[in-house]
Amino acid sequence: MLKKFIATAGWPRVIIGLFLFALFVAAPFVGVRISTSLSDTLVRFGMNGVMVLALIPMVQAGCGLNFGLPLGIIAGLLGATTSIELGVRGALGFAVAVGLSVPIAAVLGYGYGQLLNRVKGDEMMIATYVGFSSVAFMCMAWLLLPYKNPTMVWGYQGSGLRTTISVNEYWFHILSDFFSFKIGTFYFPTGMFLFFGFMSLLMWLFMKTKTGTAMTAVGSNPEFARASGVNVDRMRIVSVVLSTIFGAIGILVYQQSFGFIQLYMGPFYMALPAVAAILLGGASVNRATIFNVAVGTFLFQGILTMTPSVINSVLKTDMSEVIRIIVSNGMILYALTRKAQVKR
């Protein structure tokens, strides 16, 4: 029974799960409240979940891990800023942001997919640079785009977007607070979880459609797919477009919970944690499931939340930022070495 569980879950997840459990057990003894830690973990899970989910289609279609996720995030940022520029508030504002980002993401994803079809075999390397260069390009664009809303532009100049923009008056916690509840200091962002569940359901259904099945076959053996009459290049583009759209929606979910839109170098650092989470969840470079996403995101965000607070309290100094960096990058490194193992 136990053996079977370990075999299905995989040792890495068992070990990290136990470590996370140990941190929760240790927390009260060093004065860290479990309830707040737990809700922090859950909030972070909800914030990041959709972006991790965005990696599935490209992995399944054999395009590898989407290191070009920043491209989707940029689409999300464009949607978010434009929505604020239009001055729509509340749920409608969030819907407008989603509605604007999806077509932008589809267009950007299409071009990105075309590019990846020309570099078969080196997708992940090229994707990384697509991510980097799009971020750099947008650094210029954010300054030049003709936004006027005073909450977003630099005050003394009257033009160019700020590095961080508050969504407080627009759609702060619009998803998180939907049916959310509090038990003492424990806060549960119900709406964000419902939204993650909804997006997962969409992804699950899509992977079960004819197109989704074809996509998996393309990733598994493109020659087989071709001989079965599937247009391999088109399937790959569909997967990239889908991944980019999910990335765009993912960052909007992140922002409404976080409360800020982070421009300029913000998207630069978003792909690696998502990749690390999905790998940690047991996905490989050519196979990923929604289960991998859920498990991986929970473990990764859990460790990221718990380690700094617990260890900080033990050491009695403020090292949280240093520890956070060491832990998150260490886990990415660990997850990426695991990738090589799976490939064999």
Add this chain to the structure above:
Amino acid sequence: MPEVPLLKLENVGKEYFGNRVLAKVDFSLNRGEILGLVGENGAGKSTLMNILFGMPVISGTGGYEGNIVLDGRVVRFNSPFDALEAGIGMVHQEFSLIPGFSAAENILLNREALNGSILELVFSERLNTLDRPAMRRRAARAIQTLGVDIGVDTIASEMPVGYKQFIEIAREIDRTRTRLLVLDEPTAVLTETEARILLDALRKLADGGISIIFISHRLQEVKSLCDKIVVLRDGNVIREESARSASIRDIAAWMVGRQVDDSRPPRTGKVSDEVALSVRNLWVDMPGETVRDATFDVHRGEIFGIGGLAGQGKLGIPNGIMGLSPSGGEVALFGKKIELDTPRKALDSGMAFVSEDRRGVGLLLSERIDWNIAFTGMQVQNRFLRGIPGLGNLVRIRDDAAIAEETERYIRALEIRCTGPGQRAVELSGGNQQKICLAKAFSMRPELLLICEPTRGIDVGARELVLNTLRRYNEEYGTTILITSSELEELRSVCDRVAIVGEGKIAGILPATSPAERFGLLMMGAVGDGDEAAQREAAGNA
């Protein structure tokens, strides 16, 4: 003769995770003797050879039972290097050549002839330069021993498959220490002429004192080459027999454990005069199998065979018709023109295809059996889909239950040995994989079925089943079938008519009942004698 045998296996057995694959295998092999090891796929041949060669997969799964006695001493190899050291050479089914290296470099890999240098004294011989002329001489000698003519400077990736096989064997011959040579299906990729050259060469090696274990599905070869035949079935040695006294029919019967009936009942299917497939001036640019100008008609309900030597273009024809290789010309199915170069159009028109490259094109190796079988039907014919309850047919998703059901049906009908529809295709044996490819094609309910090399690399039992299934399918549903195969006998036994392809053209079409000589003449007429054919193949590949 009280001679100590070179190799003696005593009670060798092996279990994989409680699953017994070998039990009490006993046999011996004298110097200069050739032993033919035959058995169905999954009979334990590969496992036995892995044990003999010290492959890590054996020690990694708990080692083996019994003893291997080499030259009177019990040996236990922990790695292939130990086995090489002891003088055992092995030629595997899969090629292990470095594509960018020349023949000579491949043959002498890691045993290169070296020029002495002063650095050797300080460091080791790793820093010496290669003595290329000596290497070429040694490589040429090894190739010559085999009786073939391959340039020592030919790059491995540019060789026809047959040559690669010779290079692999030459590599083992060059090892001066080799006393025992194990060949796993060495003739599977060779043309008949090449196979004959190889068999002669092996005989010569044996006369020179090297013992050989020869594994093959081609019983004719085993019988003509070997001194002794060992038949394995389900991990047991069923029979150890002198090759002279056993007939092929006997051997086949021992292998499958039942009487093999290779005479098929007379054809009952009706062949109409209506033309099902018409091919006019077809050219196909398929590497190594170029078709230049093929024109022929296949009638409705007919089983039409395409034969010919390797590299002459017979495989190019079906691959071109299916749009898998760049092609041109005119192809029509029941009078309707088929757009070439797009597999989807061919599939839409009612064709189904079984590729000769089972693992590369034919299967989703890492996916479930049922996906493999249902995928094409789902993509092309929109089958195995269902609406979501409450949404009607707005979004249609995979109907996993229907897929599993269809698969169960074929598992029963084709006797696919597996744990169920959920097993991954990669875990099955070659014969069962081939049955899955057939099931995939049958499941499309095609008007025209194109099958390439239906029995390549599968054993006697499965071969009969596959051929009989094709015949039965044709008779029950009136499906027109186009079979491409290197085995002329097989074509003659199932087809109505057989076309022979030479130099990318149809050399002639004969009724299957024509005497074998006439087919032979067609093949030879197209290509002259065998050696010339080999040369032309090389030229075509360059």
